[in-house]
Amino acid sequence: MAEFASAVDALRAAIDIQSAVASLNGAAADGERMLFRIGINLGDVIIEQSNLFGDGVNVAERLQTLAEPGGICISRSVKEQVRDKLQCAFTDLGVQKLKNILRPVRAFHVVQPGEAAKPARPGKKPFLRNRRSLATVAAILGIFVLLAGGALYLRPWESIGWVRQASGPPTIAVLPFANLSGEPDQEYFSDGVTQDIVAALGRFSNLHVLANNATAKFKGSDANSAELKEKLGARYVVVGSVRRSEDRIRISVDLTDTDKNLHLWSRQFERKLTDIFALQDDITREITGSLAIKLSSLERDRAFAKETEHLDAYDYFLRGRARLADSERSALMEARAMFEKAVALDPHYGAALEALGQTYQIEATQGWTEFRGEALGRAEAHVREALGLSPELAEAHQTLAFTFLARGEYERAIAETRRAIEINPSDAYGYASLGAMLMWSGDAEGAIAAMERAKIFDPTLHWDSLHVLGFAYYLAGRHHDAVAILEPLTGGNPERYIVYLGLAAAYAELGRTDDAERAAKEVKRLSPFFKTAPFVGQWRDSKSRELLAHGLKLAGLE
CATH class of the missing domain: 1.25.40.10 (Tetratricopeptide repeat domain)
Known part of the structure; x- marks a missing residue:
């Protein structure tokens, strides 16, 4: 894959590459020849370190499947840019419906020097090759995505990471990471790291991420790809482990394609414990990059936003969240104490402030306090402070929604829940919450639709x-x-x-x-x-x- 500053530069480079490959093939033995296919598209892309994302990439990838071996296929937008600027002829391939691309694309075959022009072939079906052959590697290397003002970018073809979804967003399951620290009381830490990675992935609208509840029963399981696909319905499965020592952390991650029973990649990340947040970002980027997910800059910012850089505050937050999962009043009080310690260490820790507010909301709605109104007031105050620090915190909108619901403010509750879903479109809890809001407000059909949606992300609601x-x-x-x-x-x-x-x-x-x-x-x-x-x-x-x-x-x- 390469990025160029202009369509002219891209096409000129493509012709030079095909000419050079043809010369090499002429001097090579029959069994050593390679044929490249190249697709060129003009469009915006998102640059994320050593990866490119966006519709521009996807269209270019599809265009290369239309090219003949050794050929070049371009989109109409590229043809308009290079016309009269290069001595090339073009064969009109007609309007093509490309796989997983919403809008049809007008495609053109580039007639290279020494090649006889061919008659137009409107509506020609894509020329497809065996995707597992060496030509697949060549085609990937030969995808050219253009972005005005961009710089040349090449990705080694040895890298795995060009997995394409068959239709619609792919579903991914992140199994609970194993605790290899040798200390059972560190279980909360490995579970917390898993939850944070799930939450970060869930903020990408083109990726369906199963909820933690749906994958919890597979913790420590040795289920194979076929079993996981059948039981979870996930196209991709992430498994991992966490080994925490006194001052270092090592996280191992594996990504598997369950459709093909194919192990896509393994990575091992090791950092100082103080770098845990950067480590989680690395894992999230690796997974999304390998799935070639189309990201928007807003979604990327949401996913990689930092709530705190204070490790001890983060540790108290994870401990509190683990206790909050228990449906007991005593556990709730213990969780509140942990969140209060996290906030004391970092008063700007939005997630900890939200969680602290959530303890008061739960206390009020469960009837565990005689001062219900006061508890709801504290819940709203803490959550609004959290949103002032982290406006994209989906959990804060959820807690605020239940606070409003407890007061009978249905419309405000529904609005906050919808906002939470906008931020994290893969959150089963968000859809389930919306279902509850709609059911209590009398919209039965809307509630059914929301709850059925929740079951997609968490079949074990x-x-x-x-x-x-x-x-x-x-x-x-x-x-x-x-x-x-x-x-x-x-x-x-x-x-x-x-x-x-x-x-x-x-x-x-x-x-x-x-x-x-x-x-x-x-x-x-x-x-x-x-x-x-x-x-x-x-x-x-x-x-x-x-x-x-x-x-x-x-x-x-x-």
């Missing part, structure tokens, strides 16, 4: 997300679907009385009286003081309240 989908199905009149979602979620945990509520109403609407009565009894057992009126009163719209109250009444719940 937590029960407290799936029960939302069950209620959305019920409110949409899809009672069989509601039962199918809710039945597997039943259990003796008192928190799950809400699952039995949904089942009781759905069973009753389906005429399954005995099942409805059994579900109603479970509701009364798990929540002895349950009353229908305050429960259905949580919905914003009267239609949803009426539908749910009707089903619960049929089931014998008042």
Whole structure:
């Protein structure tokens, strides 16, 4: 791949290269000849260290597949630039629909010196070769992407990293990195590094990244590519390990293409522990570069934004986040203490401030404080401070959304959740949260769409997300679907009385009286003081309240 300052320079170089290769082939034995195909396109590209990204690259790559062996294929934009400036003839190949390129491209074959002109071939199908042959390497080397004012850039063909998606954004699963430190209490660190890499990758709109919940069960697993593809539906899988010593850290990463059962590359990164943030950036760049993901500068800035350079603050943040994952009030208090220490060490640590605010939001919504309004006020204050420092912090918009929802401010809650999804379009939790917001506001169909989207990124959604989908199905009149979602979620945990509520109403609407009565009894057992009126009163719209109250009444719940 090469980048030139002008289309004329690019085409002149392409002709010189093909001429030189032809001369070498003339002196070579039959089995030693190589034929290059070259594609040239004119367009903007994104430069990221030693990689180029963007539609300009993708179109050039597709154009080279149209070229004959030893030939050059250019786009219409290139032809317009070089016309009358080089002594070349062109054969019109017509408008071509290129793979994974939205707009058709007018393509032209360049008639090189000594080559007889060919008649126009409008609509000619692309000339495809065996992608595993040596010609593939040559074609990759021969992609020319043009950017006005750019400089020459060459990438060695030994580098792996030209994986192309078949259609739509590829799905990637990052399995929990193994803790090789020899100390179980360092598990939070390897898990935290994994989560941060997942979060960074998730901010690229052209990449579907599975949520941590979806991959957690594969921690320490020796599942092969076929099993991972079947169970996760991921085209690419990243596995890794973290070895942390007193002052150094070593992270090993492997990337596999599950479709081809092909190990794409392995990398080992070792730095001083104080360089952990740069190390995570290196890993993210390697993965996205190898997948040839089209990035925008905004997305790149979001992915590589630094929240803190203070290692001890980051360590407290990871410890707090690990405790926050436990659904216990004592764990919440421990997490809050950790986040407070992180903020004390770095008052400008946006992620830690957001997490601190989240502890107050959870405390209020779980009913773990008698001063609910005060807790929600603290949550909003901390989150707004975090957003002042880090406006692109998706988690802050999520926490703010749930704070608004707790106050019954539905529109503001939905707006904040949509903003979080804009920032991180691969966040299963974001879509699940949007589904909850829409369900409580009475938009059942919108909630179903959002929750189904969440399941793409996390096929193993937590029960407290799936029960939302069950209620959305019920409110949409899809009672069989509601039962199918809710039945597997039943259990003796008192928190799950809400699952039995949904089942009781759905069973009753389906005429399954005995099942409805059994579900109603479970509701009364798990929540002895349950009353229908305050429960259905949580919905914003009267239609949803009426539908749910009707089903619960049929089931014998008042």
